[in-house]
Amino acid sequence: MSEHDHQDHKQEPVKKTGCSSCEHSHDESPLPQGALVVASGVLTGIGLLLNWLHVAPGWLATVAFAAATLAGGLLVFPAAWGALKKFKLDINVLMAVAVTGAWIIGEGAEAASVVFLFSLSELLESWASGRARKAVDSLLKLSPPTALVKNADGTEQEIPVADVAVDREILIRSGSRIPLDGEVVSGNSSVNQAPITGESLPVEKKAGDPVYAGTVNAEGSLTVRVTKPAAESTLARIIQLVGEAEENKPPTQRFVDRFAAIYTPAVFVVAILVALIPPLFFQQPWQFWIYRSLVLLVISCPCALVIATPVSIVSGLTALARRGVLVKGGVHLESVGKLRALAVDKTGTITQGKPQVVEIIPIGELSEEEVLRSSAAINTHSEHPLAFAIVETARSRNIEFAPAADYVSVTGQGAQATVDGHPYFIGNHRMAHEAGVCTPEVEKILATIEAKGQSLAVLGHLPHGECRGRILGIIAIADTLRPEVVEALRQIHKAGIQKVIMLSGDNQRTASAIAKQAGIDEAIGDLMPDQKVDHVRKLVSQYTHVGMIGDGVNDAPALAVATVGFAMGAIGSDTAIETADIALMKDDLTRVAETVILGRRTLGIIRFNVIFALAIKAVVLTLAFVGIAGLWLAILADTGATLLVILNSLRLLAAPKKP
Incomplete structure (x- = not known):
């Protein structure tokens, strides 16, 4: 061109x-x-x-x-x-x-x-x-026209960014703008990502961390492996969407x-x-x-x-783009100004999305280590954040385990698998209840965990043959609130949003406890993915103009049925940018408040x-x-x-x- x-x-x-x-x-x-x-x-x-x-x-x-x-x-x-x-x-x-x-x-x-x-x-x-x-x-001026490419013989060469191929290594000197999306290969530095995400503070970068075109390398030198051509960078996508x-x-x-x-x-x-x-x-x-x-x-x-x-x-769209908020059309900016209710997903939106095991409660003859080993063996097959937390905890304690056999995922509940020749299940409160293995004592323990706003994973034997099923242990997992959530929700309410509802797959008690901590009006738990869609439709019928906030990937169906869909943390995620009406480049709920305020203005x-x-x-x-x-x-x-x-x-x- x-x-x-x-x-x-x-x-x-x-x-x-x-x-x-x-x-x-x-x-x-x-x-x-x-x-x-x-x-x-x-x-x-x-x-x-x-x-x-x-x-x-x-x-x-x-x-x-x-x-x-x-x-x-x-x-x-x-x-x-x-x-x-x-x-x-x-x-x-x-x-x-x-x-x-x-x-x-x-x-x-x-x-x-x-x-x-x-x-x-x-x-x-x-x-x-x-x-x-x-x-x-x-926005176009944020990306430099050339990049300093590292050649195989160790020499450096400055060439136009359009000519830099994926997987080439480029050098980023202190104080210079990063010309292309990539991954840090070597070096440590802090990078000012404000032009893309609106973050006021620089972000520390080390080997393995992603960097984005248009951001500024504040200090130190970085060697970066290019992951996207210039025309497909996050900055290029932002400009195209604007x-x-x-x-x-x-x-x-x-x-x-x-x-x-x-x-x-x-x-x-x-x-x-x-x-x-x-x-x-x-x-x-x-x-x-x-x-x-x-x-x-x-x-x-x-x-x-x-x-x-x-x-x-045009002025509103540009003002938000500067703040790291991509609104995919004037129709959505006008719609966000009319919002009366918001539905929010819990994990990654209200909470950090980084759950950690806080307690392991053996029930029966197994030790704490044995409960964690069997749980990790099953969850090594899963990509669920809670499963990941369990596996990482086992590894951090140097507990050896082999992946379980005959793994079967149970949507919205957990999983079943064979460990050491025995059939196991690991899942939420609902799964344990439906398996018929919850005793009054166990129910009391589960209620105590859920009242704290913690998630749980119940490990047990499934009924087979003449053997009755039973619970072997309970793992309590906590995911902390995002630090900005309480203030952001206060701003959202002050901006004129009448009701904020949290939709969660967690047990109702857990969801309600987290909602209370965050200042959310109502929480609905025990939801399957398709049930979230139904609840958003119900909200639309009640309030007409309803926003849905999620990650833009797992919540895509719910985002689609809302009047306006917000995707959190869309930087680097083409899927999130494509599925949402409004993409928040940073995981920061205050950006939703700012968007609602500017939409109303x-x-x-x-x-x-x-x-x-x-x-x-x-x-x-x-x-x-x-x-x-x-x-x-x-x-x-x-x-x-x-x-x-x-x-x-x-x-x-x-x-x-x-x-």
Whole structure:
């Protein structure tokens, strides 16, 4: 892709923030847009000054107004002619007719003022789009264009990042940006990942740790093995998603676009009727009503209305992208502003997702070591976090074990296998209960563990032949709350979320205990994966706008049925980025609070912009029909409304505020 094509590709989403009634075709002018606007403004000012001072012949002011109209008209009339050739009535045609009509009835000063102020409002729109575009393009500058590659003979060579193959080793010096995604081969350093994850503190990196393009190596040198080509890096994916998100129009923008498509032709029809009906049927003066129709054309310019939504959306999307939050479309940003309830998964979202064995309780003749050995033998086949904790504990204690035979996973409960020729099971409270091996004493132990918010794994013999099943031991496993959870949930509630519900596969007592610690309104435990989906659907039926927070992989079905799906810790996970509507690059629940807050701010700004633009037009239209408002006031009101809407929208480029 050439640099020119690359720039066009980057700017395409922002170009689409206009609409059919407000298209910009200023490229047809050989002079810069800004220069023409300044020339039109200066010449209009000279003409008005000459008229006011009466120090020169009247024709000199008329020449100044004509020159001002010509300068500003170079931005309007070619675009209007292009629209007419396509049989379209857009805002440029509307302005061209208004300016031409003003000259016909002898209002050269007002014609020049209309051209100048309209071209100024167009320049403001271009500036606003450029401001939002620069914010997006700043992401592109995060990745350096070249990488320092280590050759097989030990020499170093600087080559373009696009030419660096996967598995090549690159050198990252202190203070330099990391050009490609990779894995540290040697060296120790701290890396500033704020451009990708929004983390304020550097992250320590050592051999085996992942690093990402666009992040900064703060200190020390690193040798990194490239794991992804430049075009597929996490940063490249972020930029691609931001571009796609800008094209994904929210409902408000789609409505405004549909409205604008019929609005301009309707204005032309009404203006013609205003100009013709009073003189033809009520013997009113032609010039007065033609002038009223021109005022109608000018004040009906929909630019402030049309730009009300897209600049807000682009600004909001970019502000969140800077914070490590990828929103995959304006529709999702608008939806998150309407959320009333949140469903959250427990493991990895509310808790650290790193469970640890805290207690082993033998029941019967087995020792603690024997309970752990048999449990590890079965769980070595499993990828469940609790199984991993048990296996790692056995290894840390240097307990030798061989993988169990005849392993069978029991969804949502645990597993069965053969150890030393005997059939075993290891699983949760439900599995032990269904096996019929829970005695009152065991139930009491299980209840005590669950009341602490801990998970458990019950090891036992399955009934076989004449042998009755029995429990051999219980392992208590704790997964601590994330440090930011309590404060994040407080912010989420303060932002207007009415209810937060935790969905968990853990026992109800365990789930309730953890929910109480975290400050969650309600916890629902003993859930199978498909049951989580059902509960999210139920929440949607109750609250309409519901968010679901999970890991983006195991929770993909539940994320899909929610109004908005959040994937936690999506950095480096293409699956999480693809499945969720909103991907949080860092495992930090406060990012959800910030997203909800900014979504509400965006929605509020869009609503204010639309109502403000319509109100201004309604007031001036009323004044125009009663003969108070002229072309001056009409174009000033439109330009002023456009400027205020733009500035109001660009406020979102500031960092999201905390409640």
